[in-house]
Amino acid sequence: MERTIVGIDVGSSKVCTLVGEVDDEGDLRMIGVGLVPSRGIRKGVVVNVADATAAIAASVEKAERTSGYKIERAYLSLSGAHLSSLNSRGVVGISRREHGITMEDVDRALDAARAIAVPHNQEVVHVIPRGYIVDGQSGVRDPVGMYGFRLEVEAHIVTASSTAIQNLVKCVEGAGVEVDELVLASMAAGDAVLTDTECEMGVVLADIGAGTTDIAIFIDGTVWHTVTLGVGGEYITGDIAIGLRLPPDVAEGAKIRHGHARAAQVSPEERFTVSPFGEETPRIVPRWKLAEIIEARAEEILSMVQQEIKRSGYDGLLPAGVVLCGGTAQLSGLQELGREIFGLPVRVGTPRELHGLVDTISNPAHAVSVGLIRWGMTVDTRPQRSKPGPSLGNRFLDWLRAFLPG
Secondary structure, eight states: OOOOEEEEEESEEEEEEEEEEOTTTTTTEEEEEEEEEEEEEEETTSHHHHHHHHHHHHHHHHHHHHOOOOOOOEEEOSTTTTTTEEEEEEEESSSSSOOHHHHHHHHHHHHHHHOOOOOTTEEEEEEEEEEEEEOOOOOSSSOTTTSSSSSEEEEEEEEEEEEHHHHHHHHHHHHTEEEEEEEEHHHHHHHHOOOHHHHHOEEEEEEEEEOEEEEEEEEEEEEEEEEEOOOOOEEEEHHHHHHHTTTHHHHHHHHHHHHSSSSGGGTOOOOEOOOOOOSSSSSSEEEHHHEEEEEEEHHHHHHHHHHHHHHOTTTTTTTTTTEEESSSGGGGGGHHHHHHHHHHOEEEEOSSSSSBBBHHHHHHEEEEEHHHHHHHHHHSSSOOOOOOOGGGGGHHHHHHHTTSOO
């Protein structure tokens, strides 16, 4: 029986609603997409509820038209500088040793890891197991069925601003869609563009969007570190607008059509025309001048990513290097600039193994929306998923009640 999954990526520059269909064999086919300019969102956070709701509704309507599917629920991406993360450890005794470790024991261990002090205005979004230890034996990926007396789990915990979550969910629900689950944007993008080998070996995913840069470090097949930086491609556009005295939309167009992140690779003879502020006739601009402006800001953004990699302490465990995605990753020369700054292998990641609307969504800008669909495909196989929806504010109480008798 076919299953339909919907993902909504609410970004600073665009809202993308994607509809995917999974068949009995588990193959994924994209059957609908709704792409509209974002409004009411800044740096991944809602700043105008009415505008954001209207943009989401328009995106959903487009996706419904192209897919012929009535969208009632969806997985929703979460980004913004309000996100924070930490690693925690939970320890429990095995309840019925004669049966081996059960999923209930694993959940209790994750519960213990989750019992951290969270500021009153923050709430837990994800509790992701990094690895298990059974009676001192480390490196256990899946302890279910093993015999032991003591189970420990190392977990990566992601928290977010309750207010930011509530405002975002309110906008989606205002567009007539119920939220299945909130998914950290960098983790969704990782699902779409990273290979299993990269995740096992050690890799950094950097999703450079318009308003934010979402970073996730994957080692041993799971997430070890996440962070969101409040910088992105709109800073480059702003620099171009100021440096060349252009309206923002003209600056964005020049960046997309003529931009390059390595000025030295641009021929001094190359020129293009733009329409500046206050001038009726187009002006001719050397392409190297545009590239110089872009390179300065791109270097700053990538250097901030590099600082975050070093701050994580995992910089020596990343042989697979860095995978760039997001709209800004499409900039010519950014991959080469990244190799210089990181001193690691760098590639631009596009969503893989796609069927259906491949031409529309097979580019780095749609990594998150494709990742949301993949995340929904594996919802039953991951322990301790978040449980958003109308009861977001009471998520922890709902989760706790599941473990209480009666």
